[in-house]
Amino acid sequence: MTPWTLFLILTALGTLVAGQLLLKWALNEDEDPAPPRPARQRRALVFAGGILSMTISFFVNLGLLQQHDLSFVFPFQGLSVIMVVACAWLFLKERLTLPLVGGALLITAGVILVSAS
């Protein structure tokens, strides 16, 4: 794997995780049925940021797929599991349980094994 490929994989991964966090953040803000206008605008902006971030991830991923096998590229996205779980705990204040961390680590290990084979 070249450093450029690694950079593209990390970009696809980072923008995917950021997109997920922004979308969930916007949906959490959605709980107020009649929010004031600035809150509505902020929510729309965060949602648009999430969509933009995931769009970047999509096109970088498409570029990677043109150069490599799907079974090589796709498993790297599995690393996003542990990143999303950690970021959801850190930024969205979601509960972190032992089974959740253990399960996420097993999934990550499985994905690394799949990508290394």
Added chain:
Amino acid sequence: MSTPPAARPWFFNPYVQVVLCILAGTAAEVFLKKGADATHNLPSAVPALGLTGMTSGWTWLSIVFTLLSFFSWMSAIRLLPLGMAFPLTNAVQVLVPLSCWLFLGEGISPKRWCGIVLVVIGLMIVAKPYAKLDERL
């Protein structure tokens, strides 16, 4: 006296939406690879972005399934915590290699099978406490 909220139709159950998201996501990845394979020889000004892939019908089919997966995902994470729902969507990690093997003729080595088994065990561990909680509700 306030009226109780209307029961949610089964289709909009967040777990059903997670399953739909997984199936549509798997189909989208396989179609995306077919689109990428069909266009990888086309000259492009920005090869890293794979924009030439947009000339293939497979890529557009992939976009349709990506959107279906996205809307299911939105519906699911509206009710489920992100840190729990996201690991569940990694069932795609099992379904994509199986689909590659079935539809694209790519091989699965014993090491890859071991990885798939680990992912499945991880998914079961993550999902189990929430399945129990759902049964109690």
